[in-house]
Amino acid sequence: MKKTLFLSFVLIALSQFVSAQKYFTKNGSISFDATSPGSPENITADNRTVTCVIDAANGNIQFKAAMKAFTFERALMQEHFNENYVESTKFPEAKFAGNISNMASIALDKDGSYPATVKGKLTLHGETRDVETAGKINVSKGKITATASFSVLLSDYKVNVPGVVSDKVSKTAKIIINCGLEPLK
Amino acid sequence: MQIRIGSILLAGVLFSQLAHAQDDLLGLLGEDKPQKEYVKAAFKSSRVINAHSMEFLNPGTMDFRILHRFGTLDQGYKNFFGLDQASMRMGFDFGIRHNLMAGIGRSTFKKEVDAFVKYAPLRQSTGPGSFPVTVAFVGAATIDGLPWADPTRTNYFTSRMAYYFSAIIGRKFNESFTLQLTPTVVHKNLVQLQTDPNDIIGIGVGGRLKLNKRMALTWDYTHVLDGLPTGYYNPLSVGIDIETGGHVFQLHVSNATGMNERAFITETTGQWGKGEIRMGFNLSRTFQLKKHKD
Numbered sequence: 224m225k226k227t228l229f230l231s232f233v234l235i236a237l238s239q240f241v242s243a244q245k246y247f248t249k250n251g252s253i254s255f256d257a258t259s260p261g262s263p264e265n266i267t268a269d270n271r272t273v274t275c276v277i278d279a280a281n282g283n284i285q286f287k288a289a290m291k292a293f294t295f296e297r298a299l300m301q302e303h304f305n306e307n308y309v310e311s312t313k314f315p316e317a318k319f320a321g322n323i324s325n326m327a328s329i330a331l332d333k334d335g336s337y338p339a340t341v342k343g344k345l346t347l348h349g350e351t352r353d354v355e356t357a358g359k360i361n362v363s364k365g366k367i368t369a370t371a372s373f374s375v376l377l378s379d380y381k382v383n384v385p386g387v388v389s390d391k392v393s394k395t396a397k398i399i400i401n402c403g404l405e406p407l408k
Numbered sequence: 409m410q411i412r413i414g415s416i417l418l419a420g421v422l423f424s425q426l427a428h429a430q431d432d433l434l435g436l437l438g439e440d441k442p443q444k445e446y447v448k449a450a451f452k453s454s455r456v457i458n459a460h461s462m463e464f465l466n467p468g469t470m471d472f473r474i475l476h477r478f479g480t481l482d483q484g485y486k487n488f489f490g491l492d493q494a495s496m497r498m499g500f501d502f503g504i505r506h507n508l509m510a511g512i513g514r515s516t517f518k519k520e521v522d523a524f525v526k527y528a529p530l531r532q533s534t535g536p537g538s539f540p541v542t543v544a545f546v547g548a549a550t551i552d553g554l555p556w557a558d559p560t561r562t563n564y565f566t567s568r569m570a571y572y573f574s575a576i577i578g579r580k581f582n583e584s585f586t587l588q589l590t591p592t593v594v595h596k597n598l599v600q601l602q603t604d605p606n607d608i609i610g611i612g613v614g615g616r617l618k619l620n621k622r623m624a625l626t627w628d629y630t631h632v633l634d635g636l637p638t639g640y641y642n643p644l645s646v647g648i649d650i651e652t653g654g655h656v657f658q659l660h661v662s663n664a665t666g667m668n669e670r671a672f673i674t675e676t677t678g679q680w681g682k683g684e685i686r687m688g689f690n691l692s693r694t695f696q697l698k699k700h701k702d
Contacts, residue, residue, distance in 0.1 A: 247437060276433035285433040291445075298466030298503075298700040299654060306449050307621045307651075312583060318434075385622065387652045407436065 244406060246331065246367055247276045251402030253288050257377070262391040268293040268304065275369070275402045282326025284341060284369075286319040286400070308382050309348050317347040319354070329360055336361050341371060350380040358400070367404040372397060446506065447532040450542070450580035450588075453656045453692050454501060454509065456614035457628040457645040458664060458672045460526055462542040462578030462588050465503030468698030473499045473513070474691045477665045482683040490686050497667035502697075507531055507544075515667050519553030522668040532579060544576040550670045567598040572669040574612075584618035592630065594670050601637070608635035608674050610642075616649070624649040626658070630673050643676040645688075658690035 254269035274287040290311040295301040305311040321343015323329065329337040337360045345354040358371030374395045377384060384392045451461040454471065465471055475497040479490030487493060499513025507528040514521045528544035552568040571594070578588030590612035599606055612630040619625055629644045636642075647660025663685050666672035678684030 245433065245436065249437065274434060274437060276436060278433055283433055287434050294700070296700055297696045298469055299694045299696070301700070302449055302466070303651075303653075320433075383621075385652070391653065 244279045244331075245276055246279065246404035247274070247407045248402050248404050249274050251275045251286075251400070253286075253398060253400050255293075255396045255398045257393045257396040259389065259391050259393045262393075264300075264391060265296065266300070266392050268295045268301070270294070273400075273402065275404065276407065277323070277331075277369070277404060279326070279331050282323035282329075284319075284321055284323055284343070286317075288317045290315055290317060308384075314347075314349045317345070319343055319345045321354070323360075331360070331362060331367055332365075334362050334364065339369070339371075345375070347375070348380045348382050352379050369402045369404060370400060372399045374398070442535045444533055444535040444537050447534065447542075447580050450532070450578060450586045451616050451626075452624060452649045452651050453658060453690070454526075455658070455690065456588070456616070457626055457647050457658060457660050457662065457690070458643065458667065459590055459592075459612050459614050459628050459630065459669065460524075460544075460546050460574060460576060461614060462528070462532075462544055462576050462580075462586075464507060464526070464528065464544075465501055465509045465694070466700065467503045467505050468696065468700060469503045470695045470697050471501040471503075471511075472693045472695065473497075473501060473511075475499070475667045475688070476691075477662070477667065477688040478686050480678060480684045480686050481661075482685075495665055495667075513668070514553075515671065517665060517667070517671060520550050520668070520671065521553060522548055522550040522670070524548035528576075541577055541579045544578075546572070546574040546576065546669075548572050548669065550668055570594065570596040570670045572673070574669065578614075584616075584624075586616045588612075588614050590614065590630075592669055592673060594674050596670070596674070604637050605635040609633045610673050619648075622651045626660070632673065636674070639677060640674065641676050641679050643672045644680060654694050656690075656692040658692070660688055660690075661685050662688055 250271055251273035252269060252271045253273045257266045270288050270292045272289065272292045277284045290309050291305055295304065321341050324340045324342060329339060339358045339360050341358050342355045344351050354373060356371050356373035358369060361368045374397050376395050384394060451463040454463050454465055455461055477495045479487055479493035481489050483490055495517050497513050497515040499511055501509060501511030503509050510525045512523040524546055526544055526546045528542055530539055530543040532542045533539050550570045556563045572592060574590050574592040576588055576590050580586045592610050592612060594608045596606050610630045610632040614628045617625045626649055627646045631642050641663060643662065643664035645660050645662035645664060647658050650657045663678035663680050664672040664676040666675055
């Protein structure tokens with residue numbers, strides 16, 4: 224009995240090293256486009272310091288993006304984004320925690336392009352909502368790139384767009400994610 | 409006993425693994441290092457109302473400012489509460505660095521041109537190496553454009569000139585409340601009467617209280633410590649800032665007509681107590697001249 228226990232103990236400890244290969248990045252990119260059709264200016268921004276971790280063992284995937292790291296073409300737009308729309312001082316980060324449901328069919332150690340179905344919870348502006356999207360994982364010469372795009376309704380996250388700018392700022396934002404991942408040691 | 413301890417340990421390891429796998433993947437990367445961050449948006453505009461604020465334009469942007477000051481409210485309906493008379497200043501401000509800006513403007517009052525440079529050696533920040541306040545300096549010159557009052561005497565161009573220097577010490581206490589002190593010296597090369605002093609020293613108190621995300625209550629008062637001739641009063645302005653996209657409207661009531669420091673600190677003739685206050689607005693429209701990078 225004692226031996227069995229000890230063995231399982233060692234096995235579990237080992238398995239933690241072997242099976243649970245994780246991949247990560249600290250400079251992934253997330254951009255969004257919330258331009259109203261016919262708007263004279265583009266309401267777009269991107270963030271190139273996104274953190275992402277994927278656990279290959281179970282398909283868990285998490286993202287973190289600092290709101291103040293979204294850069295706009297116009298400085299004033301960026302200030303208003305942080306001050307009036309997403310309130311970056313109160314809610315400094317957007318987070319996503321979810322799972323790649325078809326992880327079993329994705330071989331991160333083999334070249335190829337794999338569709339990935341991701342489901343999870345997106346927290347933005349203090350509000351958490353379920354999000355589901357079809358992304359893609361590309362493996363080429365050992366380089367892993369995860370991409371996805373989806374739309375969110377701004378009102379779901381209590382981001383108010385005042386009437387005077389509704390001809391410029393859309394009610395939805397299209398979010399594009401692009402992360403190159405490395406093995407986490 | 410040992411077996412029991414073993415099972416508890418095993419259960420513990422199993423549990424920890426489960427817990428680990430489910431939540432904090434991001435935690436595996438360690439804590440983010442706290443970074444020094446400058447405090448932004450202490451005021452919606454680079455002016456409180458009349459006085460310079462601790463806020464700077466973003467680099468590569470230009471602020472086109474149109475300022476109006478109407479007649480006094482106590483004139484009643486015959487002058488439509490002062491709206492029939494308007495004095496204006498039109499100006500362009502430029503953001504050069506995050507802590508450096510310059511601007512030029514012209515007022516109808518005295519046909520005066522004014523130009524300033526504003527620089528902040530210290531900026532309020534958070535995180536490691538933070539600093540609690542912004543300290544900024546403004547240096548400016550004004551040129552009176554009116555014809556000489558007495559063309560028969562020898563008039564020098566320098567007689568048209570005056571200067572003002574302000575120090576701004578300001579702090580954004582929280583998201584909604586900002587307060588600043590602005591000691592200012594105005595120097596006039598030529599004054600009206602021999603008994604009038606050339607230097608006038610005042611201290612300003614300006615503040616902002618945000619009412620909601622896009623509106624704020626602002627106030628701007630300068631107490632002249634020394635050198636104000638009789639018949640002139642301390643300027644007090646109270647207003648509302650309204651922000652819509654690229655515009656900021658500053659609506660206010662004030663006893664001052666002047667729209668630069670020389671004019672509103674030293675030449676305010678209205679008295680609040682007598683109802684000699686006027687409506688006014690500042691309209692600010694920001695343009696991005698150079699592509700923004702941060």
